[in-house]
Amino acid sequence: MKNKKYFALLLVYILLILIIPVALSAADLYETPIDIISPVNSALGGPHTTMNSGFSSLMNNPAGFYTAEPEFSIAEITMGLKGPVFDIANLLITNDMAALPGLLQGIYAGMDLLGPISFGYVGEGLGFGIYSNSYSILSSSGPLTVKADIGSEIVLTGGYAMRIPLPLPDVNQLDVGMLLKGTFKGELSFEESALNIMNIGLSTLTSEPFDFITGIGVDLGFRYTFKNILTFGLVGRDLYSPTLHNVYANINDFSNGATPTQTLNGIVPFSLDSGIMYSLDLESKNYFISDVDIYLDYYDILDFWLYPELATNPLLHIGFGTQISMLSILDVRAGFYQGLLTAGLGLDLYYFKMNLAMFGTELSTEPGLQPVYNIQLGFEFRI
């Protein structure tokens, strides 16, 4: 009976992999994957597939739900800033318009806000979450042209993990998990010549096309632990994640229930991620440092084959991070991702957890061509 269950699971996995080429060819456009900002993941060099440290790593690997310490999330406020946002604020305050063209050349600046809705649970093989996420990005889309994207989304996720029995269960532990996700996203995007940027007003925003995107998706993950020291992870993200992309003439048309001017079928590109973790439990030997975790992952292994037009330099896929837990309340994190350094810390203040991350992200397809500085600060209310 049990073997039949595993065989059925394997069959579903193979079926989903076979769907990918068909789904990719039927899609009109690629959608960006769901991105729940997390200062923990950012400071550690990406969403490591072997990580199962509670609700913050809900999206990392669904197989981790089986061994994750139970955690209930009530709410969260996490803010992220990217690019020269303080330079822009300074320019607006001082009204130094002569500096504007120089600032807009190759600009990428934005703000993310996760929460206050960040409700869910992880543990005992189960994981689910509801998030609200908002973002705004100002980017250079070409010479003398800037693009603004302003959007908000609601994300629903839920998944289940189970253990596959192996010989010597104290030494070998293999877990498998599946996560289903859904998203409702509204986005306002428009381009403007940098020479006319100061003429943008509220009327510009209400007259530009409005996109409403609904999507579903499925992730499948494996997690193997050897002697509680070494852990291997493998995650197929967005095995099949189609979206329906409706374009409305403007935001008023959307709110009035008008017919969309265009309907597109999108697909979130499949990403196969793999990683390894080395854990050191020092709690019984060292009063100051309780845990040390070292993570190394390679993300999006098959991009060059499945969607070469989106593929980036293979070295940009490497994510490395280390977390040292001290006195059971302080986590110090450092790593690198996309060839850029990452760092951060976490403080458990009993009533809430505070996490801070500072890191770089590479916007180009090659290392070092367009690095952007990011900072994230989060306050998590969890029990």
Place this chain on the structure above:
Amino acid sequence: MKKISAIVLVVVTIFIYTSCQQFFTYSALEWAQRDPSDLPTEQQISYAESILSSGDTDAMADAYAVINDLVTEDPDNVELQLLAADLAIGGSGIADAITNLDLDDLENSVETILADLDLDLVAASAVHVEAAAALDPDAVSPEQYLNTGLILLAQAAEEAGGFGNLNADSLGASLKSGEAGFATLEKADNFINLGGGNLSDYGVNNANL
């Protein structure tokens, strides 16, 4: 006291933010950048698109050479034509030039801009936008028409011997058909109109257009 604390907090935050910026944007893997001409076609295009948003003039000029080769092989590809046009505009140095524009001394500043521009790339960008417009006029965005129109305006000024020569002279005679720069000015006028602008917005009023 509270106010002072708030100010100190803001200053410290800005100081920490800006001082960290260089540290976290230093790439240890810069040596691993691949030569775009060796990449498969799809990756050459995505490389060029990412360069386009980087604002790096020299990199855009190099990427233009790669994409222009693809355009030569596939001249009916509208997207490639427009990508080549944008790279050519970016690679010409127009963004750098506008950054250095002195609004208090516009005429001399424009002359300096003209001296710094790569006019061959300027001309190439207009050729690509024209080719794309001929294949599918709707594919060209108003911003692309406007930006190309403005660059052609600068080119017309160069051909006419100065920005002031595009307008009426002291006797009220405007630059006319057959004179150096007029054909380019006509083209600039058309492109700027398609981009939703007007030549007069940029200080040019020519009675012969």
